[in-house]
Each structure stands twice: as C-alpha cells, then as structure tokens.
Amino acid sequence: MTATTNTPPGAPEQQKPETVDLTIDGIPVTVEKNTLVIRAAEQVGIQIPRFCDHPLLDPVGACRQCLVEVAMPDREGNLKPMPKPQASCTMTVAPGMEVKTQVSSPVADKAQRGVMELLLINHPLDCPVCDKGGECPLQNQAMTAGRAISRFEDSKRTYPKPINISSQVLLDRERCVLCARCTRFSDQVAGDPFIALVERGALQQVGIYEEQPFESYFSGNTVQICPVGALTGAAYRFRSRPFDLVSTPTTCEHCASGCAIRTDHRRGTVLRRMAWNDPAVNEEWNCDKGRWAFQYTMVGDRIEHPMVRDASGALVVVSWDEALEAAAAGLRAAGTTGVLTGGRLVVEDAAAYARFAREVLGTGSIDFRSRPHSAEEAAFLVEHVLGTSPETGGVTYADVEHAGSVLLVGVEPEEESPILFLRLRKAYRRNGTKVAAVAPLSTRGLRKVGGALIPSAPGTEVEVLEALRADAPAETGGEAYRAAHEALRAEGAIILVGERLATVPGALTAAAGLARTTGARLAWVPRRAGERGALEAGCLPTGSGLSADGMLDAARAGQLGALVVGGVELADLGRRRAAEDLAGTFVVSLEHRASDVTAVADVVLPVAPHAERSGTFLDWEGRRREVQAALETGALADHVVLDRLAGHLGEFLGTRSVQEANRALTEDAFDGTGVARGTVAAADVPQLGEGQFVLATWRQLLDGGRLQDGDPFLAGTAPAPRAWISPASAEDLGIVDGDQVTVTARTRDGGTVAVVAPVTVEEMVDRVVWLPTNQAGLDLRDVPAGSVVTLTRGGQA
Numbered sequence: 029m030t031a032t033t034n035t036p037p038g039a040p041e042q043q044k045p046e047t048v049d050l051t052i053d054g055i056p057v058t059v060e061k062n063t064l065v066i067r068a069a070e071q072v073g074i075q076i077p078r079f080c081d082h083p084l085l086d087p088v089g090a091c092r093q094c095l096v097e098v099a100m101p102d103r104e105g106n107l108k109p110m111p112k113p114q115a116s117c118t119m120t121v122a123p124g125m126e127v128k129t130q131v132s133s134p135v136a137d138k139a140q141r142g143v144m145e146l147l148l149i150n151h152p153l154d155c156p157v158c159d160k161g162g163e164c165p166l167q168n169q170a171m172t173a174g175r176a177i178s179r180f181e182d183s184k185r186t187y188p189k190p191i192n193i194s195s196q197v198l199l200d201r202e203r204c205v206l207c208a209r210c211t212r213f214s215d216q217v218a219g220d221p222f223i224a225l226v227e228r229g230a231l232q233q234v235g236i237y238e239e240q241p242f243e244s245y246f247s248g249n250t251v252q253i254c255p256v257g258a259l260t261g262a263a264y265r266f267r268s269r270p271f272d273l274v275s276t277p278t279t280c281e282h283c284a285s286g287c288a289i290r291t292d293h294r295r296g297t298v299l300r301r302m303a304w305n306d307p308a309v310n311e312e313w314n315c316d317k318g319r320w321a322f323q324y325t326m327v328g329d330r331i332e333h334p335m336v337r338d339a340s341g342a343l344v345v346v347s348w349d350e351a352l353e354a355a356a357a358g359l360r361a362a363g364t365t366g367v368l369t370g371g372r373l374v375v376e377d378a379a380a381y382a383r384f385a386r387e388v389l390g391t392g393s394i395d396f397r398s399r400p401h402s403a404e405e406a407a408f409l410v411e412h413v414l415g416t417s418p419e420t421g422g423v424t425y426a427d428v429e430h431a432g433s434v435l436l437v438g439v440e441p442e443e444e445s446p447i448l449f450l451r452l453r454k455a456y457r458r459n460g461t462k463v464a465a466v467a468p469l470s471t472r473g474l475r476k477v478g479g480a481l482i483p484s485a486p487g488t489e490v491e492v493l494e495a496l497r498a499d500a501p502a503e504t505g506g507e508a509y510r511a512a513h514e515a516l517r518a519e520g521a522i523i524l525v526g527e528r529l530a531t532v533p534g535a536l537t538a539a540a541g542l543a544r545t546t547g548a549r550l551a552w553v554p555r556r557a558g559e560r561g562a563l564e565a566g567c568l569p570t571g572s573g574l575s576a577d578g579m580l581d582a583a584r585a586g587q588l589g590a591l592v593v594g595g596v597e598l599a600d601l602g603r604r605r606a607a608e609d610l611a612g613t614f615v616v617s618l619e620h621r622a623s624d625v626t627a628v629a630d631v632v633l634p635v636a637p638h639a640e641r642s643g644t645f646l647d648w649e650g651r652r653r654e655v656q657a658a659l660e661t662g663a664l665a666d667h668v669v670l671d672r673l674a675g676h677l678g679e680f681l682g683t684r685s686v687q688e689a690n691r692a693l694t695e696d697a698f699d700g701t702g703v704a705r706g707t708v709a710a711a712d713v714p715q716l717g718e719g720q721f722v723l724a725t726w727r728q729l730l731d732g733g734r735l736q737d738g739d740p741f742l743a744g745t746a747p748a749p750r751a752w753i754s755p756a757s758a759e760d761l762g763i764v765d766g767d768q769v770t771v772t773a774r775t776r777d778g779g780t781v782a783v784v785a786p787v788t789v790e791e792m793v794d795r796v797v798w799l800p801t802n803q804a805g806l807d808l809r810d811v812p813a814g815s816v817v818t819l820t821r822g823g824q825a
Contacts, residue, residue: 050125053132057121065116065127066094076129077140077169079147079255080207081117084311086216089118090208091147093169095139097128113139130173137173144174147205150185151256158203160257162270166205193223194242195744196262196320197251204258210250217313219453219476220244243747245446245729248319252302253312262741263320264300268292277304279645279653280318281372281638282735284554285447286647287314291322291639291658298322298639298658308418309425309647315446316742317729322639323738329622331634343632348672355631356676358614359389362589366393366579369567370595371556372735373666374643374655376689378558378565380667380681381594383692386566388679389592392573392702396562397530398596399555400812401575403704404537405530406568410700412540413552414563417650423522423551424649429455431522433515435496435548436465437489437539439526442473443729444555445648448524452477464512466492468724469752469792480508483793486724486814487714489529493538497545521548527555528726531813553648555727558595561646566698573702576601583613590614594635594666597734598624602776602810616673618666621734633673636663642686714816721757721797723773723817725808732802749803751785753819754796758789763821765789770823771797775810783808784823 046061059068079091095113101124102108130137155161190198214222251259273292280287288306303314334351335343367385385394416422428451441449455461456477463479470481484492501513529535543550569575582588598606607628617629620637640663645653667683674681683689730746772782783806
C-alpha cells in the first residue's frame with residue numbers, strides 16, 4: 029500500500045518526496061521518509077494505542093503506550109529484532125523495517141498492557157463523575173489494552189483538587205497520566221508558559237509556574253486535548269455527560285479567523301463549544317473566546333417579541349404584523365433613509381440588507397463598518413480585497429505558513445485574529461518565517477512569533493511604508509527596518525493590514541503601493557466575523573450614499589428620516605452621544621439583545637442569535653465557512669425579517685431562506701461600482717507639549733465586548749487594563765513600573781474622558797502611550813487612535 033500526501037495550497041513547489049518501504053503487521057507500506065511509525069500504521073488502518081502522541085505536536089514518547097516490536101535489516105539484509113519494544117510515536121520509518129503492533133505481536137501486546145496497568149495504579153476510579161467520561165481515550169484503551177481485574181491492592185495516591193490554573197481551567201492532578209500534551213501545546217503552539225512536569229518517577233506530577241501566572245488566549249485547547257480529564261473547563265464542569273449532548277458543526281462568530289467549531293447542547297441549552305478539525309483553517313485549535321463566549325443570549329436581556337414605541341415613549345410588545353406595519357409606515361414617511369449593518373451578520377443577511385437598501389428603500393446609504401472608517405478604506409477594499417478568495421488566488425493560511433516573510437501593519441493577530449497568530453507562530457517555528465510589525469511597541473504576540481519591531485508612532489505609518497517602498501533602505505531605519513526592506517523583496521513575502529489603518533490617512537494606499545513595488549502579496553484582516561462577507565454583499569455606500577459616520581452626522585443635523593440598524597453597537601462608532609444624534613430619526617432595529625440602538629429605536633424586531641440560525645461567514649481569506657443552527661427555536665434570521673418587512677412595503681425581496689439569500693448574493697454581485705474613491709490627505713503628525721503623548725490603542729481579544737457577557741470564568745482571564753510607556757517617557761515624568769497614571773483625552777464629539785490605569789514601562793516609541801480600547805472600567809472607543817492625550821502621575825483606580 030502506498031500513502032500519498034498533498035502539498036498545501038500556497039506552499040512552494042517541491043520535488044517528489046523520497047519514500048521508504050517497510051512492512052507493518054505483514055502489510056507492505058510505502059510512506060515519505062521521516063514519517064513516524066505510528067503515522068505509517070494509521071495510513072494502513074492500524075490504530076496503535078497512545079496518549080502523548082498528537083499530530084500537531086512534536087513527538088516526545090512520554091506515555092509509552094504505543095510500544096511496538098521492531099526489526100531492522102543488518103548489513104547483510106538479515107532482519108534483527110531490537111532488544112526491547114520501541115515507542116512508535118518517536119521512531120521514524122527506515123528501509124526494510126519490519127513493525128509488529130499489538131495486532132500481530134504478543135510482545136507488543138504485553139508491553140502495552142503493562143504500561144496501561146502502570147497508568148491505572150494511581151488513576152482514580154471516578155469515571156461516572158469525570159467530565160471526560162464517555163469520550164475518554166483512557167477508558168477506551170483500558171478496555172482494549174488493559175487487564176480485566178486490577179492487581180493493585182494498596183491505597184491510591186491523591187492530591188487536593190481541583191487546582192485553579194486560571195479562573196477557567198481546573199486541574200485534577202491524580203488523573204494526569206503525564207502525557208505532556210498540555211505543556212507541549214502551550215510551549216510549541218501557543219507560546220505561553222503553562223504548567224510543567226516536576227520531580228521524577230513515582231513523585232512526578234504536574235506543577236505550576238508560581239512566578240509566571242497562566243495567561244493564555246488558547247488555554248481551552250489544553251482541556252480538549254487532555255486525554256484523561258485531568259484538565260477541565262470551569263464552565264462545563266459537572267454539567268453533562270457527552271452521550272447526553274447533541275453536537276452540531278458550525279463556525280465561530282467572534283472574529284474573521286473562521287474557526288470550525290462544534291456546538292454541543294442539551295435540552296435546548298448550549299453547554300459547550302469545542303474546536304473542530306479543519307486543516308485548511310484552524311487545524312484543531314480555537315481561542316478561549318470562541319470556545320467559551322457563547323452565553324451572551326442567556327443573561328436576561330434577550331428580545332423575544334417585536335416591540336413598537338408608543339405615544340408615552342415606552343416600547344410595548346405587539347404582534348409581528350403590527351410591528352412590521354409600523355416599521356413600513358415609518359420608512360415610507362421618512363424620505364431619506366440609511367442602513368447600518370454590524371459584524372455579527374452572515375453573508376446571507378448582508379446580502380438581504382444590501383438588496384433591501386438599494387431595491388426597497390432606494391438608497392445608497394449602507395455601511396457595514398460599525399467602527400472608525402474612511403473613504404480611502406472603502407476604495408482600498410473595492411480595489412484590493414473585493415472578490416479575493418482561495419479560489420481566485422488570494423492569500424490563505426497556507427500561504428502565511430509557508431511565507432518567507434510577513435509584515436504586519438495596523439493589525440495585532442493574537443488580539444484580532446488568534447488563529448492567524450497561531451499559523452504565524454507555526455510558520456516561525458517550523459519554517460523560519462521572518463515576521464516584522466510596523467507598530468509603536470513590541471507586543472507579547474509579536475515576541476512569540478520571533479517578530480521584529482519597526483517603531484512607528486500612530487499616524488506615522490505612511491512615512492515608514494513609503495521608506496520601505498524606496499529602492500534603497502534609509503540608513504537611520506534600524507536593523508529591523510533594513511531586514512524588512514530586504515525580506516519584502518524576496519519570494520513569498522506577504523503584507524497583512526488591519527482595519528485600524530483606516531484611521532491613518534494614506535496608510536492603506538501606501539501599503540498597496542508597497543505591495544505593488546516589492547511584489548509582496550497583500551491581504552486585509554478585519555476583526556469582526558461578518559465584515560468580509562458584508563463587503564462581498566455590497567454593504568458599502570454607493571453613488572451619493574452616506575457612510576456610517578455620514579448617516580449619523582445627517583441624523584444629528586435632522587437630514588436623515590429613517591435608519592435601519594442590524595447588529596450595531598453605536599458606541600463602537602465612537603459616538604458617546606449617539607442616542608441624542610438619533611432623537612429625530614425613525615429607527616428600526618433588528619437585534620436579539622437589548623442595546624444602545626434598541627434603547628432609542630421606534631420599532632424593534634427580534635432576530636435569531638448565532639446558535640439558532642444557519643448561513644455562511646466569509647473569513648479574512650474570503651473562504652466560505654458554514655454556520656449551522658444548533659437549536660431549533662423558531663427565531664427568525666435577519667434576511668427573513670427583512671423579506672417580510674419588504675412585503676409590508678409592497679416589494680418582493682426574495683430572501684425568505686438561506687438558499688434565496690445566496691441567490692440574491694449571486695444575482696446582485698457587487699463589483700464596487702459607485703463606491704466613492706475619496707481623497708487621500710497626508711497624515712497630520714501632532715506637535716506635543718509638556719506631559720502630552722500620542723495615543724496608541726486597539727482592542728484586546730477578551731475585552732468589554734457584549735458577546736462575552738454571561739461567562740464569569742472567561743471574564744476572569746481577561747487582561748487587566750494597563751498603560752504602556754517607554755523608559756525615557758517614564759523617566760521624564762518620574763514614573764516607575766506599577767505607578768498609577770491618569771490619561772485625559774478629547775472625544776470625537778468634543779467631550780473629555782479621563783481613565784486611570786497602572787503603568788508598564790516597556791521599550792517602545794517615546795511620547796506614545798498605549799491603552800486598550802475597551803477593557804473593564806476603561807472605554808476609549810470614542811477617542812481616535814493618534815489623538816494627543818495628557819498623561820499625569822497618580823489617580824485612583
């Protein structure tokens with residue numbers, strides 16, 4: 029039998045791999061050179077028991093459960109058996125090798141049963157209450173490779189339990205079989221200090237780094253890959269048995285990574301989510317936000333019935349027909365209308381909103397960018413992002429993994445696209461990919477991918493990108509700058525830009541010019557799950573249509589009669605007084621939870637949350653990612669509600685089902701025609717006075733976002749807000765690491781906001797202060813990045 033492997037898309041062309049011939053249990057096998065024996069056996073359908081082995085982790089041979097009998101040919105070609113059974117998870121194949129597994133070798137079978145007996149000596153007999161019970165490899169292999177009756181008669185070793193490794197991950201030490209999967213994942217894949225194996229022999233156990241607390245966005249993966257239930261998640265612990273759960277494969281809604289996940293529910297309630305194996309995207313991993321942030325619809329503010337605001341100003345529950353007729357009447361009387369869509373929408377919903385805006389309302393005022401944005405960004409998206417996908421040659425995860433170099437501009441992958449970060453780390457560890465970032469400071473994520481910092485204060489990115497575009501590197505740019513200048517001109521270079529560049533005039537244009545000059549490939553990485561699909565659906569202003577900011581400005585001026593809003597938090601647009609802006613505008617809100625929009629809406633139409641609807645996301649690559657409803661509740665998707673609303677307006681929208689909405693997407697194929705190109709102004713570099721700094725800010729993965737509501741364990745792992753400044757800036761102000769500082773800033777609408785946070789002194793650009801955008805007790809969403817702020821020592825948290 030011959031096993032074949034396919035070269036990943038985007039990988040450089042390779043010569044035909046060298047192969048090795050061997051036999052396994054008498055079966056001739058041909059596999060690539062350096063293949064592990066345990067993998068070769070899998071390829072001919074032979075499953076060797078194992079605990080420590082994992083295809084995405086480096087071999088370690090820790091558990092010894094995979095022992096097999098091996099014979100090798102000597103110089104004369106005579107087979108000579110090795111004196112002892114060998115671990116098949118660490119030994120690579122060799123020409124002429126003869127392997128006998130437990131299927132054909134009494135020696136291998138006895139060795140495996142002996143290891144199993146050893147593992148069970150101190151293992152507790154608590155399967156009925158263990159969260160792993162029913163899906164436990166130890167249970168399964170104890171049945172196939174274990175003794176029917178235990179010979180152990182002494183007392184089992186016990187430990188206090190559970191140990192809180194974090195607020196979300198719990199450890200039961202006596203269950204651990206010392207497979208080192210968790211420690212290897214944290215070290216190799218995530219790059220975070222986790223737990224370690226300490227002592228030797230019978231005293232060996234799992235220990236915790238006391239001076240390095242477990243802080244990882246990927247800790248849930250250790251729970252999933254733990255083969256025995258030693259690691260459990262606090263949110264799911266003792267909630268259900270696996271055989272009581274109904275599982276549904278779907279796609280995560282939290283960012284544009286497009287992770288394949290599995291949603292498990294019992295009696296109409298989602299109890300857990302797990303990573304689903306998809307080698308092209310998230311492999312077998314996901315982030316903690318995607319794993320545990322699913323309870324936001326269970327916090328008590330779910331909108332279950334249509335509501336209309338009565339004469340007294342209160343929202344009252346009405347029938348669907350009454351609500352739809354009230355919405356239709358208000359839209360008919362409005363005159364000028366607009367549509368705002370948010371990041372939670374699948375592409376079918378986005379297509380329905382786009383068709384509703386243009387064909388039913390007759391307006392070009394529609395925008396999916398419920399965040400700071402610009403006309404330059406809209407033009408960039410149409411020219412460089414629209415229509416790209418793996419099928420059309422767009423940048424993919426595989427391309428990133430095999431890239432020679434990657435330049436990050438305006439994007440922090442660990443915070444904004446965690447699976448992209450994991451692929452970057454894999455590229456760095458296995459392929460030596462050179463990563464550099466144009467940013468004000470070197471973040472934890474950048475250091476974990478071996479990245480180099482090209483220092484850039486907010487607003488100066490254009491200057492750096494234009495310098496990188498020049499034929500010869502500037503002498504004053506620094507080593508990282510000169511290395512990036514050279515790497516971008518080599519084969520396999522990729523430039524990844526984020527949505528934050530929209531706020532820097534000229535930055536996206538400069539990034540496109542850099543890619544064009546150097547030959548590097550260019551990709552845009554948004555933060556929200558629905559943005560890529562909304563672009564393809566045409567949720568951008570066309571003709572004389574207004575952008576999201578333009579619509580809110582028009583509403584404030586009394587020039588916008590009505591606004592249809594789906595999945596938007598007005599605070600994300602930096603509008604602290606958004607409710608006042610919409611006071612004179614007729615607002616129709618399609619939402620599943622109470623929000624700052626429903627608080628001012630005239631008509632509220634309930635829609636289905638993620639777990640209760642089907643559809644499709646497009647990830648940052650442009651790859652289609654299927655969403656399946658885990659719960660059948662009767663809640664209506666946005667595209668269905670819009671179709672019914674169109675009917676009350678006397679129009680046929682044709683989006684009553686997912687299939688019809690996809691047909692609308694095809695029929696209304698958006699090519700960017702009519703999107704205003706705008707003008708590109710030079711970035712304004714501010715002059716700083718005493719005590720003034722330039723604000724750098726972006727969102728962290730676990731922040732104050734409402735999609736994380738309802739899980740206190742996950743909230744406990746969110747990083748505490750801190751202000752970051754350089755050593756020189758700290759010395760000027762007489763500040764040391766850990767001091768409290770007060771940062772005072774002007775908001776977009778002319779107000780003032782002051783935040784207090786402890787300071788971290790770190791090597792970064794001088795006269796720049798970094799703060800998270802929206803963390804517990806710290807909200808800077810209405811303060812533009814690049815603003816001049818005042819920093820003073822002291823303050824009360």
